[in-house]
């Protein structure tokens with residue numbers, strides 16, 4: 207890799223619908239593993255940074271889970287699509303360039319091209335994780351269907367055609383999240399220890 211650090215031992219690529227809990231789950235795992243072993247990478251990080259700068263917006267709000275970013279989501283999607291069209295790995299490269307930890311968690315894969323980039327660069331290390339929950343749970347977390355967003359590739363690009371290595375059910379009243387995360391945490395600890 208061109209970032210000068212050794213290649214990662216494990217890359218967990220998380221995807222899931224809006225408000226399924228991708229950030230919540232990856233933040234929880236990172237707290238367990240610690241910042242020396244594991245980093246959370248957001249493909250939307252460099253996208254939001256550039257978009258905020260060009261449009262005079264509050265980057266911290268765009269990075270937060272609240273309603274602010276939702277006002278700009280459709281426009282950010284279109285803005286990002288233009289860059290991805292000429293270079294599908296554009297945001298993957300930017301998001302990973304300073305990562306040095308043995309375990310990477312990518313919190314927001316949305317398109318097959320995102321997964322393909324990691325599969326091709328890191329075929330041995332990459333595993334896909336789907337975070338899912340009911341629409342009812344998503345609604346309780348503030349989601350409501352938005353045409354042009356929830357029916358777009360950004361939300362539906364990984365609905366079909368991928369056999370995920372791991373599936374995490376993150377419903378409010380569902381199976382314990384902690385228990386479901388145990389095998390993933392174990393895998394990450396083993397990967398970090400082998401570094």
Ligand SMILES: Nc1ncnc2c1ncn2[C@@H]1O[C@H](COP(=O)(O)OP(=O)(O)OP(=O)(O)O)[C@@H](O)[C@H]1O
Nearest residue numbers: 222223224225226227228229230231271347376383
């Ligand atoms: N298991 C959980 N327990 C309690 N709160 C949760 C849980 N999962 C998610 N949440 C809360 O639901 C909201 C949405 O979660 P989060 O931001 O992680 O979703 P996301 O999939 O990253 O959404 P987006 O695609 O919009 O960024 C957040 O306020 C988060 O704290």
Ligand SMILES: C[C@@](O)(CCOP(=O)(O)O)CC(=O)O
Nearest residue numbers: 250253282283286314316360
């Ligand atoms: C514009 C976009 O990156 C927003 C992602 O925001 P978030 O992961 O939901 O916080 C979605 C996309 O790239 O399609």
